Amino acid sequence: MSPLLQKVIEGSRLSPVDALDILKNVPWTQVAEAANIVRHRINPGNKVGYTAFRIVNYTNVCEVTCSFCSFCRPAKSPEAYVLSLDEIRQKTLEAKSRGADQIFLQGGVNRDIPLSYYTDVLKILTQEQGVKVRGFSPVELVRIAEFNDMPLEQLLDILKDAGLSSVPGAGAEILSDRMRQMLSPKKLPAQQWCDTLAACHKKGLPGSANIVFGSVETPEEIVEHLSYVRNTQDIAGGFKSFVVWTFQPQTNKFPIRHVRGDEYLKLLALSRLFLDNIPHIEVSLLGMGLSLGELGLHCGADDINSIVIEENVLQNHGITTIEEAENFIRNAGFTPYRRSLNFD
Ligand code: SF4
Numbered sequence: 001m002s003p004l005l006q007k008v009i010e011g012s013r014l015s016p017v018d019a020l021d022i023l024k025n026v027p028w029t030q031v032a033e034a035a036n037i038v039r040h041r042i043n044p045g046n047k048v049g050y051t052a053f054r055i056v057n058y059t060n061v062c063e064v065t066c067s068f069c070s071f072c073r074p075a076k077s078p079e080a081y082v083l084s085l086d087e088i089r090q091k092t093l094e095a096k097s098r099g100a101d102q103i104f105l106q107g108g109v110n111r112d113i114p115l116s117y118y119t120d121v122l123k124i125l126t127q128e129q130g131v132k133v134r135g136f137s138p139v140e141l142v143r144i145a146e147f148n149d150m151p152l153e154q155l156l157d158i159l160k161d162a163g164l165s166s167v168p169g170a171g172a173e174i175l176s177d178r179m180r181q182m183l184s185p186k187k188l189p190a191q192q193w194c195d196t197l198a199a200c201h202k203k204g205l206p207g208s209a210n211i212v213f214g215s216v217e218t219p220e221e222i223v224e225h226l227s228y229v230r231n232t233q234d235i236a237g238g239f240k241s242f243v244v245w246t247f248q249p250q251t252n253k254f255p256i257r258h259v260r261g262d263e264y265l266k267l268l269a270l271s272r273l274f275l276d277n278i279p280h281i282e283v284s285l286l287g288m289g290l291s292l293g294e295l296g297l298h299c300g301a302d303d304i305n306s307i308v309i310e311e312n313v314l315q316n317h318g319i320t321t322i323e324e325a326e327n328f329i330r331n332a333g334f335t336p337y338r339r340s341l342n343f344d
Pocket of ligand 1: 062063064065066069070071072107108109139171184
């Protein structure tokens with residue numbers, strides 16, 4: 001086995017130069033083998049987690065207009081919507097009847113929504129419906145704070161008081177400013193994305209981080225991304241898990257490429273090795289399918305993310321019931337356990 005892999009198996013931290021060397025030069029099977037060893041060191045036992053939440057896309061109005069996004073609409077579009085409080089209540093009731101106990105609020109940057117809408121939604125979800133809520137990407141939070149003329153920290157206090165318990169690391173895609181200029185020039189630069197999540201974590205709003213790859217990013221930019229995430233975690237410590245996604249075809253305004261299975265598994269495994277300060281690695285069943293997902297559980301991942309009850313941004317090709325999730329994990333040779341959004 002490569003000396004670099006031996007080093008990380010023995011508990012040393014990989015440098016970004018090491019990670020780039022592994023990504024470029026070490027066969028994926030070796031990386032996967034090392035990641036499997038490290039996965040069992042960090043998460044002993046044979047357990048694989050899943051969770052059950054419903055994504056509620058509360059608005060499709062977004063002024064960020066990422067090149068890859070087919071979901072957002074301009075405010076004046078006839079297809080633009082903002083869900084009413086009652087529609088959100090109904091979706092939550094439906095999700096609860098199908099076993100979900102958590103709601104993931106995801107929308108767009110919509111300056112016409114008053115702050116009271118967010119707090120009312122959070123109160124309905126948590127106080128009336130009794131579900132936990134993860135919500136709002138870093139760019140949504142930064143813009144909501146700006147639209148309401150308040151510091152980010154004050155906004156986080158208000159949302160947390162209203163019931164928010166977790167913030168996703170959404171909108172990371174590739175944390176390299178060259179790629180961000182191509183993908184979504186109006187989104188946050190890489191360092192601001194990290195600073196925003198660090199602020200959330202320091203306020204007691206943990207979440208996850210992810211990478212979305214499969215465009216024209218370079219290996220150097222992938223390692224840059226992993227380094228941003230690891231550095232942020234060293235500072236604030238609120239990433240409970242890391243998910244490896246691939247870009248899915250949504251528009252023709254952004255180049256995407258086919259990601260081979262071995263390429264996906266190698267990055268999944270490298271993530272387990274490099275992100276020594278993040279407890280869990282999630283494999284993406286939505287993007288890569290169930291067979292590769294099963295392999296991913298032997299290449300460093302210890303979680304299959306969530307059964308998907310609704311996902312408008314990306315069409316659903318995953319597991320949709322608790323029974324399916326548990327059977328999938330058992331068939332892969334592991335013991336399923338249901339976790340919360342924050343792994344607590
Ligand atoms: S991906 Fe998110 S931030 Fe980007 S345009 Fe779509 S809704 Fe807006």
